[in-house]
Amino acid sequence: xxxxxxxxxVLAPALLVVGWLIYHVxxxxxxxxxxxxxxxxxxDWFPLxxxxxxxxxxxxxxxxxxxxxYRDQAVIxxxxxxxxxxxxxxxxxxxxxxxxxEVLNLHTSAIENLQIDYTCTDPYLVHNPVHHKIITxxxxxxxxxxxxxxxxxTEWGFDKHWGDCTEWTEVCVYDTLRRxxxxxxxxxxxGHPICRDPTLLDVGMAYAQYVPLTxxxxxxxxxxxxxxxxxxxxxxxxxxTYQFDKILRPEITARLAAYDARQAxxxxxxxxxxxxxxxxxxxxxxxxxxxxxxxxWKPSTLSGRILLLNFAAIHTSSFSITNxxxxxxxxxxEYVDELRAEIESVLAEFGGEWNKRAxxxxxxxxxxxxxxxxxxxxxxxxxxxxxxxxEGITTPSGVHIPQGYxxxxxxxxxxxxxxxxxxxxxxxxxxxxxxxxDESIDYVKRAGKAFATTSNEYLxxxxxxxxxxxxxxxxxxxxxxxxxxxxxxxxxxxxxxxxNKWYGLNRVPPMEATIxxxxxx
Numbered sequence: 443x444x445x446x447x448x449x450x451x452v453l454a455p456a457l458l459v460v461g462w463l464i465y466h467v468x469x470x471x472x473x474x475x476x477x478x479x480x481x482x483x484x485x486d487w488f489p490l491x492x493x494x495x496x497x498x499x500x501x502x503x504x505x506x507x508x509x510x511x512y513r514d515q516a517v518i519x520x521x522x523x524x525x526x527x528x529x530x531x532x533x534x535x536x537x538x539x540x541x542x543x544e545v546l547n548l549h550t551s552a553i554e555n556l557q558i559d560y561t562c563t564d565p566y567l568v569h570n571p572v573h574h575k576i577i578t579x580x581x582x583x584x585x586x587x588x589x590x591x592x593x594x595x596t597e598w599g600f601d602k603h604w605g606d607c608t609e610w611t612e613v614c615v616y617d618t619l620r621r622x623x624x625x626x627x628x629x630x631x632x633g634h635p636i637c638r639d640p641t642l643l644d645v646g647m648a649y650a651q652y653v654p655l656t657x658x659x660x661x662x663x664x665x666x667x668x669x670x671x672x673x674x675x676x677x678x679x680x681x682x683t684y685q686f687d688k689i690l691r692p693e694i695t696a697r698l699a700a701y702d703a704r705q706a707x708x709x710x711x712x713x714x715x716x717x718x719x720x721x722x723x724x725x726x727x728x729x730x731x732x733x734x735x736x737x738x739w740k741p742s743t744l745s746g747r748i749l750l751l752n753f754a755a756i757h758t759s760s761f762s763i764t765n766x767x768x769x770x771x772x773x774x775x776e777y778v779d780e781l782r783a784e785i786e787s788v789l790a791e792f793g794g795e796w797n798k799r800a801x802x803x804x805x806x807x808x809x810x811x812x813x814x815x816x817x818x819x820x821x822x823x824x825x826x827x828x829x830x831x832x833e834g835i836t837t838p839s840g841v842h843i844p845q846g847y848x849x850x851x852x853x854x855x856x857x858x859x860x861x862x863x864x865x866x867x868x869x870x871x872x873x874x875x876x877x878x879x880d881e882s883i884d885y886v887k888r889a890g891k892a893f894a895t896t897s898n899e900y901l902x903x904x905x906x907x908x909x910x911x912x913x914x915x916x917x918x919x920x921x922x923x924x925x926x927x928x929x930x931x932x933x934x935x936x937x938x939x940x941x942n943k944w945y946g947l948n949r950v951p952p953m954e955a956t957i958x959x960x961x962x963x
Contacts, residue, residue: 473844474526480508480517494520502854502944505822509855516841519823519850521946523661524555528849529823530837535851535898537838538825539906545835546827548908551848554828557657560672563683567746572738573726577911580725581630585918586798587720588630592919593796595629595637596622596926606961610934615767616953620647620760626919627755631722631748632693642689646752649682653753658946687745694723694741701727723748755912758820763920764951765818765942766811767927769869771957772939777871778928781806785925796922807921809875812893815902816857817869820948824853824901853901854949862899893917934958 481493481504497504498521508517508529519529530538538546549571553559558568599622604613621643628637628646636642656675663671697719704718718724726747730738737743770778784806792800801807827849829835834844843849860866863873874891877883890897894917896905903910910916927933940952 474518474847475516475528475841475843477515477528477841478512478517480504480512480519480529490518490520490526493518494522498522498946500944501822501946505852505854509852516837516839523658524947525848527823527826528841528843528847530841530849530851531839532852532856532898534837534839535825535901535905538827538849538851539898541827541835543830543908545829545831546849547830548825548827548904550828550830551826554848555657555661555826556653557660557672560660560668560676561653561657561679562746562750563680564743564746567743567750572729572733573747573751574911576722576725576729577915581722581912582914584720585915588915589797589801589918589922591629591634592626592922593926595626595634596923598638599625600926600930604931604959608961608963610958610960612956612958614954614956616760616764616951616955619763619767620756622923623760623763623919624752624756626923627759628752629721630915630919631751632690633719633721633723636690636693639689642686645682645685645689646749646756649679649686649749650753650757652678652682683746683749686749687742690745690748691741694727694744697724697727698739698741701731705731722751755916759916759920761818761820761951762811762815762916763923764953764955766814766920766924767933767957768939768951768955769814769817770810770871771933771936773869773871773935775935778933778935780872781810782928785929798918801918801921801925804921804925805875805878806872807925808893808917809873809878809891810871810924811917811920812874812891812900813869813871815893816863816900818942818949818951819853819857819902820950821901821904822854822944822947822949823850825905826850851901856899856901893921930962931959932962934960 479489479493481496482489483492486492497519501521504519504521508519509532512529512531514531514533516528516530516534519527521527543549553568556562559565562568603618603621605611624643624647625637628642631637632642656679659675660668660672701718723744726744727739730744770781784804788800788803789795791803829843829845829847829849832845834842835849836842856862858866874893877891878888880888889895894903894913896903896909898905903913934957936957940955942949942951
């Protein structure tokens with residue numbers, strides 16, 4: 443072995459690699475601003491590297507330290523796989539929100555964080571996210587028309603995964619709810635009956651697990667060999683993409699043919715053909731055909747967009763409803779009773795019919811989700827943005843951040859702050875509905891306490907023009923699902939709750955947690 447290392451053909455490249463590493467780790471001039479390094483100690487020889495190690499091992503401690511020690515100033519926040527992010531103080535949340543995309547860019551940050559050029563089989567789908575327009579316009583506008591489908595699929599999903607047994611039955615909360623969420627969400631994405639295809643659901647969920655895991659690994663791989671590593675690391679992702687496309691392709695092909703037939707003879711279509719489906723796949727087909735770009739209506743393009751939507755929607759919604767149910771089960775029976783009374787009262791007002799207006803009047807139900815999101819938010823640092831302006835950006839506190847770095851603001855410490863939310867460590871289910879009842883408060887401010895409404899103190903969905911575009915649909919879907927649970931099942935109150943788990947920057951509910959439920963007589 444040592445003889446081989448002595449050969450010039452081996453030794454020269456090895457020395458170049460070692461020299462490159464030594465230069466980049468120890469001697470390369472830093473463009474980082476002269477501000478404190480979160481997690482570094484005075485005795486550290488290599489503060490950035492050592493701080494990165496500490497922060498990665500215990501990010502919860504790091505983000506709490508940032509708020510306790512550096513609340514009013516920016517800090518460098520080294521983290522494995524995330525580079526040297528600049529964490530700005532909470533006083534600059536609005537500043538970040540107000541910056542144009544030409545200065546601070548969420549899309550660029552997401553592409554880098556998820557390593558989209560490697561983890562997405564067709565990266566152009568993300569680089570050209572035309573489906574966002576459908577989410578913000580058509581999906582949001584169709585929420586009311588979609589409620590009956592959502593209600594029907596919710597009932598079917600819980601019947602299947604929680605059953606109709608009137609004796610106490612133990613269920614794994616996250617595992618069952620993500621399947622119900624998958625069915626309900628895909629009812630809106632691709633329609634019935636394909637939304638109930640178990641393989642479609644399994645493939646979509648597997649894809650959603652592999653993408654963040656693979657991107658985390660790729661971010662710590664040396665950049666020059668990253669394309670080679672990606673060939674092997676992304677094999678599970680490419681396989682799931684192929685499977686998803688194979689399942690959806692017959693439906694897509696049939697819909698494309700039906701769309702073309704309707705366009706060729708609109709009059710015959712009105713009298714003979716079935717009504718046009720009202721779901722995301724159909725809206726995407728219409729958008730694609732209207733564009734005139736044949737790439738847009740390729741079956742692989744259309745299935746790829748639906749797969750991306752599954753990735754974006756199912757996991758986050760599953761976390762939300764899992765947390766809400768675990769919080770209720772850990773609280774008091776009187777809260778469940780009060781919630782049930784509100785739902786019964788509102789449904790009676792609307793003749794027992796689930797609709798958008800009825801859901802909007804269920805303020806206590808809405809408050810449960812906002813309070814649960816406040817207490818358990820997946821987002822621990824918010825408004826992650828890449829600095830894309832060539833000249834960089836200078837913050838109100840005078841910190842200059844060059845192009846290529848990223849910024850974020852605290853979320854977890856704000857959501858847990860007693861000065862912002864009194865008794866912040868406790869689950870107070872009707873915290874926000876009580877505030878909405880207070881007529882001494884301006885109406886706009888009261889309306890701002892709704893689950894899907896964002897603010898500087900509530901970044902669960904982001905904030906500003908780049909806030910989650912599908913949050914209004916998600917809020918209605920989740921509220922209807924929890925209302926169905928409360929009206930259909932008894933929940934055994936445990937009084938305690940399993941702790942959330944931290945994975946890098948993110949907090950997730952205990953995925954193995956179980957509860958006992960029974961069908962109400």
